[in-house]
Amino acid sequence: MSGLFDVFRSEFGRIFTVRPAFGVMVIGAAFYALLYPQPYLNEALRNVPIAVVDGDGTQASRDFARRVDATSDVAVTMVLPDLASAEREVQARKVSGILVIPQYFERELLHGRSSPVALYADASYFLIYQRVAGAVAAVARTVGAEIETARLIAIGVDPAIAVAAPDPMPLTAQPLFNPEGGYATYVLPAAFVLLLQQMLLMGVALLATMAGIDFVAIGGNVARPGPLTVIAGKLLAYLALEALILPVYLLVLPYLYGLPRLGGVIPILTFAVPFVLAVAGLGMVVAGIFRQPLRVQLILAAAGLPLFMSAGFSWPSEAIPPLIRWVSYLVPSTSAISGFVKLSQLGAPLSAVKPEFITLWCLALAYNSIAVLLVAANTRPAAAVPVQPSHAV
């Protein structure tokens, strides 16, 4: 048992003394906590600039444009004479949409006919498109309902019925969990999980590739601990580190950045245990494959973005090909993002994340078993292996 404690103490110390590991696991954690959320902190787009091409120039058309301008989503920043000049402004990225109000807009309305407007919205950025299209559609609906009510009252329908008539079956779309549809609230809880994985993965792999130092640190007089003890001791050290960092990322940072959290602390921390063990195990396996610290860093650097996109969070897992979906379960982040988001953002009980919880335990068991085998295979001829220069490739 003292062997286990020795390994734990040595590995925990190495996190803070081996410079690259410290840089990734501690400095990196602080850096990303500050930097990563910056683009999203405004949560939503407001006052997206659009142009109006008013071919009518009447009271009704100006009134319609003014009401579009009055929404918080879009702002009318240009009034242009024709569609061609407005399209050029869109190409120049000065405006993100064109509202065309055709000639006779008012006349058609006064005659009780249908009077269409056209909206050209920049769909090369989907969030911009949604804002512009949503805002104009909402204004057209409201103004349209007023016109219909007015027409009905004009032909002698009782006002109370006339107000109800345009919308006999109102649809209320009730957003759950992220009521404002905020972008930071959407992306950060999941991105924080991925960041935790990438930092721990890289740190563990760096420490594992720099093996050879740890036995020196333990001291020559102690019998070399067995492979199982080595891995168990290391895992304890990583759990101890993540006991500090993970609550900061999943509880403190969301609080500081004002993200809503519905879930309790206990389920989140319970779920975190297999997550940390699986990521640490995977880190040791990665180290076993690439064996040199710089290789590990270079290979893992670009992997974050694809792993995030294949996790079934920002792109629905229903649309991901089944083969990719199955392979992606081999990476802890796939289950972890889904599980942590459900627990903290949706306030789900632990029972709702049972599949993710079990997957993570299986991954933890599998990867750490491989890690034990790797250590066992490496310890026998270890004496003959010299400490390799850090960057020979």
Added chain:
Amino acid sequence: MLVRRDIKPGFRLVFWREVGWLRRRPFLLGLTTIVPLVLMALLSAVFSAGLATRLPIGVLDLDSSDLSRTIIRTVDATPDTAVAVRVGDLAEGRSLILSGKIHGLLMLPLNLQRDVFSGRRPEVVFFYNTQTLTTGNLTVRGVNAAVPAVAAGIRLSLRTARGEPIEAAQSDILPIPVQTHPLFNPTLNYIYFLLTALIPSILQVVIVTASSYSVGLDVETRHRLRILRRLGGGLWPAVAGKTLPYTIIFLLVLGLSDSLLFAVLGLPLHGHYWLLAIAGLLFILSCQLLGTLLALVLKPLASAVSIATLLTAPAFGFMGIGFPRLGMSAFALGYGALLPGTWYLTARIDQTVRGTPIDLSWRPILILTAFVIGLAGLCAWRLESRKRFAQDGDAAAASQPLAGATS
């Protein structure tokens, strides 16, 4: 070190030495070719559907009338949503949403049909999960199209039943229809929006980190920098010969993945292919120079690679694809503006989906040119100051052992 007499130091020597290195170092070659290609292939597979259709939602039908069944059929028929389950109560629907099996729940209240036809305006409620923003927005789009369509049918039939002609009734129920045209991406396809932007983002990480690594191998110690300078017959040809093999590799990687995007996944090329190619070359060069600069400024090599990773790995958010730069704070705007990828993506979107006219296309390309010139200037300044330093300390450097020599 013995140099054979027939080999002249110069650009070509360093160039071929680097090519030889790449052949003898499968890791470096793999890092610059296989790794980005595999990651890009993975992303292409993830987004290969392009559109997410028939997302599962649940229905709580408390009415079980003709009308409620019509609504359910219409919602199921929209491309966005599919009615996957009928639930018995709200609690069941909630637990299905929590477990992720459905993305929304449509609730049709008791006496819906009776109340609609007696003008009591019963409310149809759609609960949807906006924690997953893309999915939530897609399901609400489907329901938003279906339920008002059913309602419009009812309003139409009420009017025609009273003897109103159908054309008049139609214009009555929708006085101001909006004809919405999505510019540049008419089908709102995620391949043309997201995938085409993700691929250069991955390449940016790979180029900057791999460049700082490969340059770092040669400049980490004064001694090695001196060897490189001698081989190149001067610092400039040496650095050019060192960089160019990778420029060619990255151009091939970008060209290969782009031809896949254009030929197989159907990404449109509405602009000018040569502008896209120029932007791509400038993007690769500025990323390489950024990596080189980091290797020249930061020592040891491991720190240069670490900082390169720290700077580029979280860069995607700053480049303004998912959340546009329009809505960012001043700090995020500034940080994004310092990334070559931000401007390359602007030029790329201009030349692929937008088909921006030439006279409006120059800004991102000029900014990328400025990046290349500026970064090259900074690298030159670092190299010159180190050269002077190296000459001053030549004697000291000569006595340095060949520690950690590359294998």
